[in-house]
Amino acid sequence: MGEVTYLEAIREGLIEEMERDSNVFCLGEDIGVYGGAFKVTEGLLGRFGADRVIDTPVSETGFVGAAAGAAHMGMRPVCEMQFIDFISCAYSILTNYVATARYRSFLPCPMVVRGPSGGYVRGGPFHSQNPEAAFLHTPGLKIVCPATPADAKGLLKAAIRDDDPVLFFEHKYLYRRVRETMPTGDHVVPLGKARVAREGRDLSIITYAAGVWKSLEAAEILEREDGLAVEVLDLRTLFPLDDDGIVMTVKKTNRALIVHEDTATGGAAGEVIARINQLAFEWLDAPVRRVAAHDVPLPYAPALEDFVLPQTSDIVAAARWLAKY
Amino acid sequence: MAIALSPPAAPAGLTRSQLLELYYYMRLTRTLEERLVALYRQTKVVGGLFRALGQEADAVGSAYALDRSRGDILSPLIRNLGSMLVQGAQPLEILLQYMAKGDSLSRGRELNIHIGDLDRGFIGQISHLGDMVAIMAGVTLTFKLRKEPRVGLVYVGDGATSTGAFHEGLNFAAVQRCPLVVIVENNGYAYSTPVAQQTAAVRLADKAAGYGIPGITADGNDVLAVYEVTKEAVDRARKGGGVTLIELMTYRRKGHAEHDDQSYVPAGEIERWAAENDPLDRYVDRLTDTLGATADELDAINDRVRGEVDRATDLAERSAPPAATDALIGVYADPPVMPLQWYREGSDG
Numbered sequence: 259m260g261e262v263t264y265l266e267a268i269r270e271g272l273i274e275e276m277e278r279d280s281n282v283f284c285l286g287e288d289i290g291v292y293g294g295a296f297k298v299t300e301g302l303l304g305r306f307g308a309d310r311v312i313d314t315p316v317s318e319t320g321f322v323g324a325a326a327g328a329a330h331m332g333m334r335p336v337c338e339m340q341f342i343d344f345i346s347c348a349y350s351i352l353t354n355y356v357a358t359a360r361y362r363s364f365l366p367c368p369m370v371v372r373g374p375s376g377g378y379v380r381g382g383p384f385h386s387q388n389p390e391a392a393f394l395h396t397p398g399l400k401i402v403c404p405a406t407p408a409d410a411k412g413l414l415k416a417a418i419r420d421d422d423p424v425l426f427f428e429h430k431y432l433y434r435r436v437r438e439t440m441p442t443g444d445h446v447v448p449l450g451k452a453r454v455a456r457e458g459r460d461l462s463i464i465t466y467a468a469g470v471w472k473s474l475e476a477a478e479i480l481e482r483e484d485g486l487a488v489e490v491l492d493l494r495t496l497f498p499l500d501d502d503g504i505v506m507t508v509k510k511t512n513r514a515l516i517v518h519e520d521t522a523t524g525g526a527a528g529e530v531i532a533r534i535n536q537l538a539f540e541w542l543d544a545p546v547r548r549v550a551a552h553d554v555p556l557p558y559a560p561a562l563e564d565f566v567l568p569q570t571s572d573i574v575a576a577a578r579w580l581a582k583y
Numbered sequence: 584m585a586i587a588l589s590p591p592a593a594p595a596g597l598t599r600s601q602l603l604e605l606y607y608y609m610r611l612t613r614t615l616e617e618r619l620v621a622l623y624r625q626t627k628v629v630g631g632l633f634r635a636l637g638q639e640a641d642a643v644g645s646a647y648a649l650d651r652s653r654g655d656i657l658s659p660l661i662r663n664l665g666s667m668l669v670q671g672a673q674p675l676e677i678l679l680q681y682m683a684k685g686d687s688l689s690r691g692r693e694l695n696i697h698i699g700d701l702d703r704g705f706i707g708q709i710s711h712l713g714d715m716v717a718i719m720a721g722v723t724l725t726f727k728l729r730k731e732p733r734v735g736l737v738y739v740g741d742g743a744t745s746t747g748a749f750h751e752g753l754n755f756a757a758v759q760r761c762p763l764v765v766i767v768e769n770n771g772y773a774y775s776t777p778v779a780q781q782t783a784a785v786r787l788a789d790k791a792a793g794y795g796i797p798g799i800t801a802d803g804n805d806v807l808a809v810y811e812v813t814k815e816a817v818d819r820a821r822k823g824g825g826v827t828l829i830e831l832m833t834y835r836r837k838g839h840a841e842h843d844d845q846s847y848v849p850a851g852e853i854e855r856w857a858a859e860n861d862p863l864d865r866y867v868d869r870l871t872d873t874l875g876a877t878a879d880e881l882d883a884i885n886d887r888v889r890g891e892v893d894r895a896t897d898l899a900e901r902s903a904p905p906a907a908t909d910a911l912i913g914v915y916a917d918p919p920v921m922p923l924q925w926y927r928e929g930s931d932g
Contacts, residue, residue: 320754323751363707
């Protein structure tokens with residue numbers, strides 16, 4: 259078995275779950291005949307037929323709502339947002355209906371909304387967003403942000419099997435840039451368990467999605483140039499958030515830096531910092547810092563985008579400040 | 584587009600006992616609501632109270648066209664208490680729900696008829712009512728995918744037809760030819776906004792043309808007309824004929840909710856509808872004038888309804904409110920364990 263890309267890993271996960279459970283079906287814009295804007299669902303229509311790979315009208319509220327109704331009836335729908343930027347079109351139905359159905363009405367709503375998020379690709383303001391924090395605030399949703407191909411597959415399979423609605427934020431920068439050999443067998447990664455992506459003892463970088471790769475690059479530089487042993491914790495899921503994993507790494511290194519590509523204000527880093535304050539404050543030797551995007555819409559020009567999004571050099575600088583504190 | 588504004592001559596193919604059952608559900612709706620008003624004034628019904636006075640026929644007649652034995656499912660709007668009763672909700676359950684009791688169907692989490700029970704075929708709506716068209720599109724898409732001969736019925740008001748979710752849900756259902764009936768209750772007002780300020784369309788049913796589906800306008804205060812037009816749409820959906828949009832013309836005689844003084848309504852309008860077009864009065868006349876029911880029969884139904892509502896009220900009043908910490912249970916199937924002090928910093932919980 260050769261290496262597969264992050265994108266191919268997602269497709270493998272979809273195919274395996276559709277083969278395993280006839281209630282799993284996909285719906286979204288251009289996912290059938292065309293195979294999806296990024297070709298994640300390429301080949302699925304031929305393999306599973308038009309009842310299980312449904313090309314929808316351009317109507318995120320319509321097909322997210324339809325997915326929820328189908329989920330009540332025992333189906334396990336997987337919606338594709340062509341770009342995750344369009345999930346905001348379905349914000350109302352996701353937060354008001356999908357997230358509350360179980361609590362209000364005892365109606366299970368096992369569904370996944372997945373799609374490409376993230377920048378570094380010159381996509382401009384509407385093809386680069388990281389909207390996870392907008393949903394992290396909504397009880398009833400689970401939020402997954404995989405960084406590696408194996409996790410993309412294993413977390414997607416767990417998301418499809420989960421009995422609650424899961425938002426699955428793929429990172430388009432990673433789609434074809436990272437690859438690895440898939441674990442054999444039925445590879446399912448449980449939601450809510452962070453992963454130590456790199457061991458270290460001097461400080462911890464807590465991050466997710468593309469931030470993991472930037473942080474690993476930064477950790478290499480910090481080891482080479484500063485002799486620092488940096489631990490990188492890949493959160494994998496923002497909800498459930500792995501408090502134990504966060505506390506463990508903070509207790510080990512006593513210094514924590516949160517890195518995410520989303521804008522800083524109201525971003526997930528604030529929640530992680532609040533939890534560290536509550537659960538491990540006395541273990542800290544320095545204030546917790548964060549590296550995140552500037553609080554602006556994501557601009558198009560390379561010079562602007564590169565400045566706004568966190569870069570490896572930004573992480574290195576913040577880590578040096580923390581290490582010296 | 585067919586328009587059926589005049590009452591049908593025949594009693595819609597219904598048996599005599601079915602005709603009386605329709606009366607029972609309409610009377611139960613009105614009597615139960617009157618009880619809810621009394622309880623509201625005693626502050627035993629909390630929050631808002633939304634009435635269906637004058638709209639009982641459209642709720643009861645349409646829901647009666649579904650076949651519960653085949654697993655049909657409906658999603659009501661706030662003025663469809665009658666639909667819920669037809670679909671099997673019990674007066675006690677309704678009272679517990681409005682009184683926010685711990686053993687209500689929503690365990691105190693939701694208001695009025697925002698409640699779901701798939702076994703009995705209802706899905707609780709949310710206040711963003713247009714969304715329910717999309718939800719029911721998915722419910723009925725599943726019927727279609729599984730080749731089950733089941734039908735869904737979703738209610739929205741004239742106001743919801745202006746929302747994007749209504750459009751997206753209806754369009755999706757139409758494209759997929761889902762076995763879905765969409766009822767627009769045109770009761771003249773969305774809160775204080777009259778229909779003329781809601782849409783430039785002459786009839787809300789005209790919107791059906793934009794989705795390539797049949798659109799029908801019917802007299803919502805004639806329970807048999809409502810039943811007939813809905814039954815035809817339900818039968819078409821069950822046979823694979825796709826979605827129908829039905830506009831039921833009715834009138835909201837009370838405010839948006841009990842607090843609303845209806846100062847925006849032209850003088851005399853409410854009184855005119857009450858005097859000339861009350862759905863219960865009309866049906867009583869119809870039953871006794873041409874369908875052979877006797878006053879004694881109807882009185883017996885009235886007595887039965889009063890007894891049921893009285894007994895249910897006694898039981899509901901004895902029921903306890905939910906335990907406060909039950910609020911933390913049930914957001915997820917497999918809840919993340921969060922200690923109480925996580926939410927209340929400084930507490931010892």
